[in-house]
Amino acid sequence: GLTTVANHAFTDFFRLQSASFGNDIVEINDYAFYKCHVLQNFILPDGLQTIGSSAFRDCESITSVTMPDSITDLGHWAFVGCSDLESVRLSNNITHISAFGWCESLKSIVIPEGVTSIGDEAFLECEYLSSITIPSSVRVIGNYAFSSCSGLSSVTIGNSVTSIGDNAFKDCYRLTSVTIPNSVKSIGACAFYECSGLTSVTIGNSVTSIGEDAFAYCPKLLSVYCYAENVPSTESDAFQASYPEKATLHVPAASIESYKATAPWSDFGTITPLQNLTLTDGEKFENNTEECFATLTYTRTLPNMLWNPLYVPFKIPYEVLEENYEVAYINAMHSYDNDDNGEIDEMVMEIVKIKAGTLKPNHPYLIKAKNDEAMEMSIVQENAILYPAEITTLVCSSVYTKFEITGTYQEMTSEDLNGSLVISTDGAWKQLSSTSILKPFRFYLTISNLEGSPVEIAEEAMSSVRIRVMGESDNATGIDETENTENSVVFDLYGRRVSTPAKGGVYIINGKKVIY
Numbered sequence: 001g002l003t004t005v006a007n008h009a010f011t012d013f014f015r016l017q018s019a020s021f022g023n024d025i026v027e028i029n030d031y032a033f034y035k036c037h038v039l040q041n042f043i044l045p046d047g048l049q050t051i052g053s054s055a056f057r058d059c060e061s062i063t064s065v066t067m068p069d070s071i072t073d074l075g076h077w078a079f080v081g082c083s084d085l086e087s088v089r090l091s092n093n094i095t096h097i098s099a100f101g102w103c104e105s106l107k108s109i110v111i112p113e114g115v116t117s118i119g120d121e122a123f124l125e126c127e128y129l130s131s132i133t134i135p136s137s138v139r140v141i142g143n144y145a146f147s148s149c150s151g152l153s154s155v156t157i158g159n160s161v162t163s164i165g166d167n168a169f170k171d172c173y174r175l176t177s178v179t180i181p182n183s184v185k186s187i188g189a190c191a192f193y194e195c196s197g198l199t200s201v202t203i204g205n206s207v208t209s210i211g212e213d214a215f216a217y218c219p220k221l222l223s224v225y226c227y228a229e230n231v232p233s234t235e236s237d238a239f240q241a242s243y244p245e246k247a248t249l250h251v252p253a254a255s256i257e258s259y260k261a262t263a264p265w266s267d268f269g270t271i272t273p274l275q276n277l278t279l280t281d282g283e284k285f286e287n288n289t290e291e292c293f294a295t296l297t298y299t300r301t302l303p304n305m306l307w308n309p310l311y312v313p314f315k316i317p318y319e320v321l322e323e324n325y326e327v328a329y330i331n332a333m334h335s336y337d338n339d340d341n342g343e344i345d346e347m348v349m350e351i352v353k354i355k356a357g358t359l360k361p362n363h364p365y366l367i368k369a370k371n372d373e374a375m376e377m378s379i380v381q382e383n384a385i386l387y388p389a390e391i392t393t394l395v396c397s398s399v400y401t402k403f404e405i406t407g408t409y410q411e412m413t414s415e416d417l418n419g420s421l422v423i424s425t426d427g428a429w430k431q432l433s434s435t436s437i438l439k440p441f442r443f444y445l446t447i448s449n450l451e452g453s454p455v456e457i458a459e460e461a462m463s464s465v466r467i468r469v470m471g472e473s474d475n476a477t478g479i480d481e482t483e484n485t486e487n488s489v490v491f492d493l494y495g496r497r498v499s500t501p502a503k504g505g506v507y508i509i510n511g512k513k514v515i516y
Contacts, residue, residue, distance in 0.1 A: 016036045039061060057082075244269070288388050328367075
């Protein structure tokens with residue numbers, strides 16, 4: 001019947017190792033387990049609504065926390081100083097986070113959609129955090145929110161954030177680039193102070209104020225893209241010791257003279273207008289540096305309404321595509337020797353449809369038009385980053401066979417490909433004819449054994465690889481019901497032939513997952 005753990009109830013119980021909570025607990029109040037240095041084992045009960053300020057502060061031995069979704073209130077510094085804390089599952093119903101400062105072992109965390117503010121010192125000195133995605137629900141990033149996260153190399157700031165607080169990303173020296181979205185209006189003092197690895201910064205078009213030392217002591221900062229047509233009110237030392245005289249500032253063409261006449265922007269060695277770029281699919285593409293463009297347009301004519309390759313040097317938010325296209329990533333490849341003669345006579349590519357998120361640059365995806373009009377593709381993005389053109393290889397090895405899917409921005413002939421397969425205009429994976437070419441912005445499939453040597457493949461198998469969309473069979477599991485399997489060759493889910501399959505087991509028969 002107990003509903004509340006009171007303030008300071010177990011403060012300084014330095015030998016307390018575990019705690020059990022009754023099902024009626026709804027509140028764990030301020031400092032309830034403060035300085036329980038060896039506390040490690042506990043399960044937060046379903047129905048818990050509040051974890052108070054400093055409730056588990058300095059509980060150094062806690063290694064993981066799973067919060068039920070009943071929690072709506074997570075107090076300031078609730079888990080601050082939990083130095084062994086490695087993993088956290090947050091409640092999906094909290095709206096504010098300021099709880100994990102000095103959790104230096106914390107390696108990753110997912111901030112739920114619905115969080116509206118990341119408060120002061122929320123993740124201060126979480127040294128092992130390597131990447132963070134701030135969802136579009138967040139409006140405010142507080143003071144020192146990610147300061148001294150020395151392992152942080154990637155941050156994605158949601159497009160609803162309006163303010164970035166003082167010292168928010170100070171001393172995040174592994175950050176190399178940051179994009180501040182159009183929603184942001186103010187960047188606080190020392191926000192990116194001593195981010196010594198920072199080479200590129202993109203500032204959205206709504207920024208009106210930039211605080212003192214905001215980008216100071218960033219000696220590698222060579223490119224700044226500022227989309228604000230009105231020059232932001234900027235403290236004179238905002239770029240102190242970042243050597244702006246050696247850097248290039250990209251601004252709207254109509255505003256160049258204003259930036260040249262206004263300190264500290266006038267300190268930049270080169271001030272140039274922001275450019276627009278159109279990428280035409282199938283044309284050779286070379287780019288060795290990361291650049292930002294006012295408008296990036298990618299145009300392409302799809303040859304059919306089947307699955308086609310998508311390999312581009314920029315990110316694409318899924319919501320840009322979802323109305324007119326289906327998109328999938330390549331999950332696995334399988335090869336089958338159905339007649340057991342040492343020769344592959346069937347190959348299957350498993351793909352999974354994408355429902356949310358962002359497509360990565362320089363990564364092989366498949367795309368399918370939902371209607372005739374969508375075959376004329378045009379993707380337009382503002383303030384878009386163009387990444388260096390890279391050859392990326394995705395390895396999808398099965399038990400016996402090594403499959404490598406490699407992207408290219410160069411034109412290739414059948415001779416260049418040396419027997420590799422490509423997606424043809426009829427939507428199948430095939431070898432190029434001697435007179436055909438593989439256009440840029442494509443990828444190709446190389447097949448070998450696990451040691452890299454050639455494999456024996458039947459002619460009919462080499463002429464086509466079947467694409468299977470996971471989850472799109474006759475039932476929701478993606479597994480067919482029991483069928484007539486007499487005289488069929490049976491494989492387990494690892495592609496190994498099975499001579500005596502067990503009744504009720506799941507196997508691969510005739511290229512399908514089947515309950516035997």
